[in-house]
Amino acid sequence: MSEVEDKYTRETITSMRVWVPGKLFSFTCTRPTGFRFTAGQFARLGVDNTLQLPGEPEIIWRAYSMVSGPFDEHLEFFSIVVPEGAFTSHLSQLQVGSPVYIDKTNFGFLTTARFETGKDLWLLGSGTGLAPFLSILHDPHTWEQFENIVLVHSARTAEELVYQEMIKGFVEHPMLSELIENVEKRFVYVPVVTREKVPNCLGERITTLLEQGTLVEHTGLPMNVERSRFMICGNPEMVTDIRKVLKSKGYSPARRNTQGEIAVENYW
Structure with missing residues (x-):
């Protein structure tokens, strides 16, 4: 089993919405088969380091709480754009059809x-x-x-x-x-x-x-x-x-x- 198959899955962004240009946006992506979570928990999201930022791995990971409910067919996330932030600099540039990685484990106790x-x-x-x-x-x-x-x-x-x-x-x-x-x-x-x-x-x-x-x-x-x-x-x-x-x-x-x-x- 590959590392991707073992620890995380590659999903696809299905929609993007800019709430405040340069500051707030949200997106939806496909939901991994078998991915379950309790409302209030968060997931680890990964994006490719396409900008080749020094000191960052090939995939950059950050924690994001789900906006979507436990029974929704998709996953939705809400993000702020961090100026010069390694993760959001990549994430905010993604488009519908772009890949995003989801850790198979859910996290958090805000339930x-x-x-x-x-x-x-x-x-x-x-x-x-x-x-x-x-x-x-x-x-x-x-x-x-x-x-x-x-x-x-x-x-x-x-x-x-x-x-x-x-x-x-x-x-x-x-x-x-x-x-x-x-x-x-x-x-x-x-x-x-x-x-x-x-x-x-x-x-x-x-x-x-x-x-x-x-x-x-x-x-x-x-x-x-x-x-x-x-x-x-x-x-x-x-x-x-x-x-x-x-x-x-x-x-x-x-x-x-x-x-x-x-x-x-x-x-x-």
Whole structure:
């Protein structure tokens, strides 16, 4: 068995979408046969080092959370363009039909399995940290596990509030509406823009919104240890700051052998 057959598969990009030129884009690719994952996990993606960057291997690898749901026929990923970044410099130049490599193993523990109890799920993300939460929202099990779900996505500018159609479409999703009752009453989307004033968007950092009780007031849902479960994904500073705020309010990390209310993923 070759290394490719043993450790990873060669897939094909089937669509590309630029959200913010030179900054944000997403793409879909074929899904490897037998590739399974839990909503919220990430995959290792590989691209050919066609630019022959010094110090980089023939295939450059990075971790990316799936946007797509566990039962989708394709895989979808959301990426930021890192200036002079070895991986995204290649990835952003790929086109439909270009190859991409997928490690056969899935990774990560940002899944709802971290929580054994709780009624309200708060998904707190910034930037491309939105990706795993979209996958989690695609999974019917999430809606069966929790009574209410709140998606809070923070971006610097309005144009960075991506995937609007998908987010608004969850309440109309045919599979969800068929399996789950009152989806439209159980889901709240809270867009946050911090660098400019935008109608119908909150304007403070998520930490401030938590500290001042703005999210509770805005959603009408209480926050307490019995009901509330939090998943956090974004840049390390954002994740650290939110964890500190939540810990100060009495919430604790959910670990493998310890029940808690907080699950996190640092997104780079």
